[in-house]
Amino acid sequence: GAGVSQSPSNKVTEKGKDVELRCDPISGHTALYWYRQRLGQGLEFLIYFQGNSAPDKSGLPSDRFSAERTGESVSTLTIQRTQQEDSAVYLCASSPHGDRQETQYFGPGTRLLVL
Amino acid sequence: AQKITQTQPGMFVQEKEAVTLDCTYDTSDPSYGLFWYKQPSSGEMIFLIYQGSYDQQNATEGRYSLNFQKARKSANLVISASQLGDSAMYFCAMREGNNFNKFYFGSGTKLNVKP
Numbered sequence: 001g002a003g004v005s006q007s008p009s010n011k012v013t014e015k016g017k018d019v020e021l022r023c024d025p026i027s028g029h030t031a032l033y034w035y036r037q038r039l040g041q042g043l044e045f046l047i048y049f050q051g052n053s054a055p056d057k058s059g060l061p062s063d064r065f066s067a068e069r070t071g072e073s074v075s076t077l078t079i080q081r082t083q084q085e086d087s088a089v090y091l092c093a094s095s096p097h098g099d100r101q102e103t104q105y106f107g108p109g110t111r112l113l114v115l
Numbered sequence: 116a117q118k119i120t121q122t123q124p125g126m127f128v129q130e131k132e133a134v135t136l137d138c139t140y141d142t143s144d145p146s147y148g149l150f151w152y153k154q155p156s157s158g159e160m161i162f163l164i165y166q167g168s169y170d171q172q173n174a175t176e177g178r179y180s181l182n183f184q185k186a187r188k189s190a191n192l193v194i195s196a197s198q199l200g201d202s203a204m205y206f207c208a209m210r211e212g213n214n215f216n217k218f219y220f221g222s223g224t225k226l227n228v229k230p
Binding site: 035045089105 | 150158159161165218221
C-alpha cells in the first residue's frame with residue numbers, strides 16, 4: 001500500500017512567518033512521530049501521537065512548535081514565528097503499534113529553509 | 116550521556132567487499148530494541164534491520180546482519196558484498212523499554228562504495 005507522505009516537499013519562508021507541515025501516515029498505523037534533522041546531523045525527536053491518547057510533546061524545542069493529529073490520520077506540525085535555526089528537514093514516521101519490531105516507516109520529509 | 120554513539124562519520128568500501136558500521140548504545144533498561152536505517156541522498160529513511168534485546172540470535176536480512184554484543188552494548192551493522200547503491204547515510208537507533216516515544220538516533224555514518 002501507500003507509504004507515509006509529507007507535504008510540501010520543500011518550503012522556503014521568511015523569518016517570522018508561520019509554516020504548516022503535513023503528514024499522511026500509512027493507513028491503519030496508530031503511532032505517528034515527528035523528527036527534525038538538521039544538516040549533517042541525526043534525528044531529533046519532536047512529538048509522538050498514539051491513537052487517541054494525549055501526545056508526548058517532550059521533544060518540542062519551544063512553544064513556537066505545535067502539532068495536531070485528527071484521530072489516527074493526518075498530522076500537521078506548525079511552527080510559528082519561524083527563526084533561521086528552524087531550517088532543517090522535518091521527517092514524519094508512522095508505526096503499526098503492536099508490531100513486535102515497532103518499525104517506524106518514514107516519509108520523504110519536508111525541507112524547510114527560513115531566510 | 117549519549118544514548119547512541121556512531122563513531123565513524125564517514126567510511127569507504129570497495130564494491131563487493133564487506134563493511135562494518137559501528138554502533139554502541141547506552142541504556143539501563145533490560146528491554147530495548149535496536150534498529151538500523153539507511154538514508155540515501157534522496158532523503159527518505161529506509162528500515163534495514165531490527166534486533167531485540169532478548170533475541171538470542173543476531174538478526175539478518177539479506178546482505179545485512181547485525182553483530183549484537185550485549186555485554187559490550189554494541190550493535191554493529193555488517194553489509195556483505197557492497198553495492199554502489201549502498202552509498203548512503205546509515206543511522207543506528209534504539210527504542211528504550213517498551214516506550215514507543217523513546218526512540219534515540221545516532222549521528223550517522225556516511226558510507227561511500229567505490230567501484
